[in-house]
Amino acid sequence: MQSRLLENLNPEQLAAVTLPRESAMILAGAGSGKTRVLTTRIAWLIETRQVNPLGLLAVTFTNKAAREMLTRISAMLPINTRGMWVGTFHGLANRMLRAHHRDAGLPQTFQIMDTADQVAMVKRMMKANGIDEERFKPRDTAWFISAQKDAGLRPGSVEAFDDHTRQLVEIYAMYEAQCQREGVTDFAELILRSYELLARNEAIREHYRARFAHILVDEFQDTNRLQFDWLKLIAGAQNAVFAVGDDDQSVYSFRGAKVANMRDFEREFNAGTIIKLEQNYRSHGNILEAANVLIGHNQQRLGKNLWTSESQGEPIRLFEAQTDFEEAQFIVEQVRDLKATGVPLVEVALLYRSNAQSRVLEHALFSAGLPYRVYGGLRFFERQEIKHALAYLRLVANPDDDAALLRVINFPTRGIGARSIEQLQDAARAGGTSLWQAACSRGGSRGGSPDAPRKGVEGFVLLIDRLRNECAGITLPEMIEAVIERSGLRTHYETEREGADRIANLDELVNAAAQFSDDPMRMLEMEADADSFASQGPTALAAARQAGATLDPHAAEAEADAAMLAAGFEDMPGLPPGDASADIAATAGTALAPAEPADQLLIQFLSHASLEAGDNQANAGDDALQLMTVHAAKGLEFHTVFASGLEEGLFPHENSLNDAGGVEEERRLMYVAVTRARRRLYLTFAQSRMLHGQTRYNVASRFLRETPVKLLKRLSPTYERGGGSTSFDRPRTPSSYAPVQVQQAPKIEAAGMPFRIGQNVRHAKFGGGVIIDAEGRGSDARVQVNFGREGVKWLALAYAKLDPA
């Protein structure tokens, strides 16, 4: 069948899209149409009846990518994508664990902690066991635990060769036991549990293997060890894994991603084919060449060179500012010009290495009255008022959730202080129960303890009990409404002076829940999953069909979709053999049934809140400048990109210089930044920058020097400084770029000192450097100079021959 889907694909893309059913690796460079290939392949497989829509599994890393994929599939095929297993590793693992919670050893209502909850839990464990928080920082310990899980290791399997590690493992074990008691998981746990479930339960494993004939993985270079193994397990020997990735864009090794997985893939998945997509459809020639040269400095590469049929386009604009403030001013000016020439601000991105850098930029933009949007701050579901409301909901769903209980037992305050909580914790530990159970028995028959602490706890227990009763039989938005009112959250924030935003957010939460409830896909997903496995028949399809007809507000459309889904797919992989139409009577409702639908919805909503933290700012539709970290920009593209703060120590970040491969990863990150631009690219840096409350003097990033001069156009400040070259112009001895150590604020010094702090100088032996401090005067005058790789040195001006650079 010659499909319209295949039109306008280049030969490599076409080859990738139409590969036979076998494992393959697609090395897809930036802007080479990776997502298009992935989605077109899915559409092609379905359209040509090689697979049922339910017979494929597509995995991404971000929710955004998953949504994008679903949207594009919907646009290509006249099917509804509901019920399809397209999502993030975490989302799909969660889905699997919900469907098989008993086999996975989890309560049906298990909750997912975010990173903050996780750290708090570790901290509690350490406190309870008298572990020194100085020697074992809760944050680091939580990090350690996640890293072990990402490597697929339970406490028993971690090799510990020193006392410190042994202690960490011990905490890990306690943490794990506590999670189990409370019925909570963390991000890594989702995947590890899912992996173990598949590994141990043959029936379940075979079920999924029989179902997912085609497995497609996006951003394969970001997979960690556990995800790699998870894929291997679910693929088995039969199924085809279509992996798309770009080793040059691997920027998540700090959280366990292994680029080596791309190499190993070929061997461990018996990949027959490797296809390289090297034609770039995004950027003009100069930008692409800069990117190619830059990434060429990396040794560890699979090898790939992007090309474009586009013209060279504009030169890359380089701007050196004296201060971060000046850098921001420059960007403001340029953005104004761009806006005046008609470039929409949403098409302009302002990128930086670390979040802390956004502050100055925001300030300048705000003063200039330019609209902007910052990505990556505090997100919706991470706001404290939202977390409080969710904690109440979690207690309604599962009162044994200690973390939730601790969060709100005294918020709003109801007279339960540290002392009362301690008593509860003692009682819980003694009885081996949850805090909730301890609280209940305390308020109950045993009246041993004095009244004072009891009263508050009793009131709290009453409140939660009442809430739970009230929540039975009402809709999800109503539940949240009830929680906000009954708990006193609304009243509390009404009396707080800065509470208006908080109230608005709480109302927004009710909104979000309403939207979530109205989304029929959620319900269908869940029911289809439970059903398809429970009856070992093709009832997923029946359920989808049945529920689609009854729940979807656009019933006619849904019917058409269901018919489309059903037509001709009976013999395709994706469903265990059987007759789809025969089993329609097994409806979603009857098959699932163990809990109230509204409860199910609540559980789903809470998962949703954990897995998808939500966008951070409301006004998404406006035409605003886009501010984000380079990490956050991965996968996006813009007409114009500003890559700012290109300084040694910042980008590459000083922390990366110690660990092996650190600089190469930073360079890949720079590569990502550069390849986001379609038409225009600005590279900016500042000689001095306010960071952590101190002024630091930096030299230009090595990545700037790795950019060919012929591609660059230098822009000067409007008020040109008197002559003199700058840190960028220093001779290109590769040894002279190293992180800058800590600096002190400039001492405004003395006449007679021929040098200023922040000035660039040359030394015959040490090369170029920046003056970072000075003291004394006249013949005693000394300056401290940062020579990059050569180190930071104090030099007496009377002896050392320093020239202005």
Next chain:
DNA sequence: ATTAGTGGTGTTTTT
């Protein structure tokens, strides 16, 4: 129980 004030500490990137 809550508040204000102090001091110490860190701070890359995030599903």
Next chain:
DNA sequence: CACCACTAAT
């Protein structure tokens, strides 16, 4: 600088 944990005072 900004966030915390802890202390002292109300």
